[in-house]
Amino acid sequence: MTPMTLYVASMSTPSRAVLLVVRNLSIDIEIKQLNLLAGEHRRSEFTKINPRCCVPTLVDNDGHNDFILWESKAIMIYLAEKCQRFGHSLYPKCIKTRAVIHQRLFHDASELYVRILDIANLAFSGVNPMITVQHKENLKKALQILESFLEGHDYMTGNSITICDFAYFASVCTLVHFGYAISKFPCISQWYQRMKKYEGIKECDEGAQEFGEMIKGKLGNSFND
Numbered sequence: 001m002t003p004m005t006l007y008v009a010s011m012s013t014p015s016r017a018v019l020l021v022v023r024n025l026s027i028d029i030e031i032k033q034l035n036l037l038a039g040e041h042r043r044s045e046f047t048k049i050n051p052r053c054c055v056p057t058l059v060d061n062d063g064h065n066d067f068i069l070w071e072s073k074a075i076m077i078y079l080a081e082k083c084q085r086f087g088h089s090l091y092p093k094c095i096k097t098r099a100v101i102h103q104r105l106f107h108d109a110s111e112l113y114v115r116i117l118d119i120a121n122l123a124f125s126g127v128n129p130m131i132t133v134q135h136k137e138n139l140k141k142a143l144q145i146l147e148s149f150l151e152g153h154d155y156m157t158g159n160s161i162t163i164c165d166f167a168y169f170a171s172v173c174t175l176v177h178f179g180y181a182i183s184k185f186p187c188i189s190q191w192y193q194r195m196k197k198y199e200g201i202k203e204c205d206e207g208a209q210e211f212g213e214m215i216k217g218k219l220g221n222s223f224n225d
């Protein structure tokens, strides 16, 4: 296997999703943590690699050239394609199963994660800003979709775990540490417990906790108010 480096930040939800794939496929990869609050992602060493200055970012060197990839979902698919061993089902070959995995990865990126960003951006938008009814309603709508995916199934695309469970887990874990009560969604709550047996969950939870404490400390109210 050629040397690979993954730039991440523990508080970053998409970084934690990629790390879950890394841990569950036992990928031998150098992990470089960037401190976003200290602006390490804006230093020239990193902007030369990724002008978008975001984590996660993967660098895969084939011995001659660096192949650079950013956008967490693209990295998750690439790592699963490259590193999944025979018998693993995280990214099955069936094109219809893959299409559903992609659909759910895009749903996480374009809806659930956007709602998480709304709360994170809100927290940094002034002095003790308030979570509104609209924020709660938007999150509820996104989570109702996850609840429907899980009705009658153990995982997000059926009865086997795939990479999209790791994407959704990183997002839901962030929400849990924002103080959002997922107990309102019985299937999500059971799936969340079911996911705890996988590799890297503790690492994901610790990063989400650190991020959640920071966000909760800035907000003027909680999801329960």
Ligand SMILES: N[C@@H](CCC(=O)N[C@@H](CS)C(=O)NCC(=O)O)C(=O)O
Pocket (backbone or CB within 6 Å): 009, 011, 012, 013, 014, 015, 036, 041, 052, 053, 054, 055, 056, 070, 071, 072, 073, 109
């Ligand atoms: N859609 C991207 C989002 C990446 C992203 O925005 N990462 C954040 C951390 S969660 C970041 O690096 N922010 C620094 C910046 O944009 O300046 C993905 O899924 O990888």
